[in-house]
Amino acid sequence: MAIDVKEALKIISDLELKTKFEILPIEDSINRICAQNIKATSSLPKFNNSAMDGYAILHEDCGEKLEVKDTIFAGDNNNLLLENKTCVKIMTGAKVPDNCTAIVPKENCEIISQKQIIVPKDIKLNQHIRFIGEDIKKEEILLKEKEEINFSKITLLASQGISHIKVYKKPKIVVFASGEELKLHYEKAEDYQIYNSNTPTFISRCKELGCEVDFIGQAHDSIESIKELIQNSLDADMIITSGGVSVGDADFTKAAFNELESKNIFEGIKIKPGKPTVLGKIKDTYILNLPGNPLAGALIFELFGKLIVQKLLGCNKIHHNFIISKMAEELRNKKGRITIIPGFFDGESFNAEQKRSPGMVSTLSRCNSMIVLNEDVSLLKKGALVKVLPINWKFFGKDDKDFLTNE
Numbered sequence: 083m084a085i086d087v088k089e090a091l092k093i094i095s096d097l098e099l100k101t102k103f104e105i106l107p108i109e110d111s112i113n114r115i116c117a118q119n120i121k122a123t124s125s126l127p128k129f130n131n132s133a134m135d136g137y138a139i140l141h142e143d144c145g146e147k148l149e150v151k152d153t154i155f156a157g158d159n160n161n162l163l164l165e166n167k168t169c170v171k172i173m174t175g176a177k178v179p180d181n182c183t184a185i186v187p188k189e190n191c192e193i194i195s196q197k198q199i200i201v202p203k204d205i206k207l208n209q210h211i212r213f214i215g216e217d218i219k220k221e222e223i224l225l226k227e228k229e230e231i232n233f234s235k236i237t238l239l240a241s242q243g244i245s246h247i248k249v250y251k252k253p254k255i256v257v258f259a260s261g262e263e264l265k266l267h268y269e270k271a272e273d274y275q276i277y278n279s280n281t282p283t284f285i286s287r288c289k290e291l292g293c294e295v296d297f298i299g300q301a302h303d304s305i306e307s308i309k310e311l312i313q314n315s316l317d318a319d320m321i322i323t324s325g326g327v328s329v330g331d332a333d334f335t336k337a338a339f340n341e342l343e344s345k346n347i348f349e350g351i352k353i354k355p356g357k358p359t360v361l362g363k364i365k366d367t368y369i370l371n372l373p374g375n376p377l378a379g380a381l382i383f384e385l386f387g388k389l390i391v392q393k394l395l396g397c398n399k400i401h402h403n404f405i406i407s408k409m410a411e412e413l414r415n416k417k418g419r420i421t422i423i424p425g426f427f428d429g430e431s432f433n434a435e436q437k438r439s440p441g442m443v444s445t446l447s448r449c450n451s452m453i454v455l456n457e458d459v460s461l462l463k464k465g466a467l468v469k470v471l472p473i474n475w476k477f478f479g480k481d482d483k484d485f486l487t488n489e
């Protein structure tokens with residue numbers, strides 16, 4: 083019995099998944115999920131320092147002629163204190179004297195000699211001093227368990243002298259295809275045969291999402307062949323297959339799972355396309371059996387499979403987020419079932435893809451996102467607000483648009 087979309091999403095978000103850890107150098111932890119809370123071991127800046135090349139002064143001396151007592155470079159451990167009518171020459175990043183209350187950029191000073199300068203009157207108290215802890219406070223949490231590590235988190239870690247980090251291991255995904263009519267893309271396909279495009283799709287998509295992926299080949303249309311492939315893959319966190327789930331005479335996947343005592347988590351989702359989607363489990367391995375129709379399988383993976391991957395990665399962001407946009411054109415839809423509509427979000431509106439039959443292979447190559455229509459929607463007018471779910475999201479464009487004007 084097919085279940086509701088919401089129920090399927092809830093089941094996925096509640097799945098209990100086993101995750102493993104490893105320790106990596108921080109540079110190798112990019113796009114991985116952090117498996118520990120990391121606190122700042124020291125404040126940043128570590129000490130009050132100068133934001134400008136110039137002179138460190140006492141604020142009460144503004145407008146005065148000052149004697150230059152010393153020069154402090156970045157990295158110096160100079161503990162000199164300022165006295166009235168004196169200053170020190172200081173470089174950007176250098177530790178300021180403890181009682182310094184302003185830095186005057188050198189270009190704002192009148193340099194009389196190496197030893198004497200006149201500073202202007204209008205100096206703000208504490209100007210150009212970067213204070214201890216204003217960036218990061220000691221003990222502050224820098225990275226939380228289950229957060230994704232990106233370049234900016236690596237900045238944080240490096241700034242603390244952290245060289246290695248505990249992360250979740252990449253989930254292991256195994257992909258195989260079923261369907262005798264399919265030829266692998268490196269084989270010769272006769273005129274009556276088609277290429278297996280689903281398997282490379284899921285292999286590359288799972289890699290893109292941060293999984294370790296093994297391709298274990300092509301099952302013949304027999305229960306034994308599919309069973310063998312599944313049994314060989316039970317060390318994986320998830321097996322992804324496509325095809326063989328509906329009711330055709332050569333659809334053996336379901337029977338193979340049954341013989342292997344796969345526990346069905348759900349069998350069918352009330353959605354279009356992709357109703358015959360099955361999620362099962364054998365021992366600790368989840369099995370996602372996607373519809374063979376290429377667009378149906380890929381969209382179901384984006385809506386449901388990707389969330390399982392998020393969980394397997396160890397991430398706590400396991401729900402879809404969206405961008406509110408508007409329809410570029412009117413869209414008519416056959417109501418009755420929740421429907422996934424792939425399309426292209428151009429930054430201003432969502433352009434529903436016209437060619438979107440479940441068996442098509444070309445559709446997603448023109449799309450970067452999708453919307454999901456409730457079962458009672460038969461018409462979306464041009465300009466209607468929609469919630470756009472990103473698919474592949476590097477947001478550049480061919481047109482040179484003005485991003486400087488905001489009003």
Ligand SMILES: Nc1nc2c(c(=O)[nH]1)N[C@H]1C(S)=C(S)[C@@H](COP(=O)(O)OP(=O)(O)OC[C@H]3O[C@@H](n4cnc5c(N)ncnc54)[C@H](O)[C@@H]3O)O[C@H]1N2
Nearest residue numbers: 259261277278279280281325326327328333373374375378
């Ligand atoms: N009598 C019924 N027939 C169908 C039903 C139904 O309810 N009653 N459901 C339809 C729906 S909806 C879908 S989706 C498909 C699902 O079929 P399967 O998942 O069992 O997939 P297959 O029958 O093996 O193949 C369907 C279609 O997809 C092509 N395919 C399969 N694998 C690949 C691949 N790896 N790469 C590229 N293309 C693939 C295959 O050649 C078929 O054209 O069933 C409907 N039928």
Ligand code: MOO
Nearest residue numbers: 355356357378440
């Ligand atoms: O899942 Mo089926 O595609 O609706 O084609």
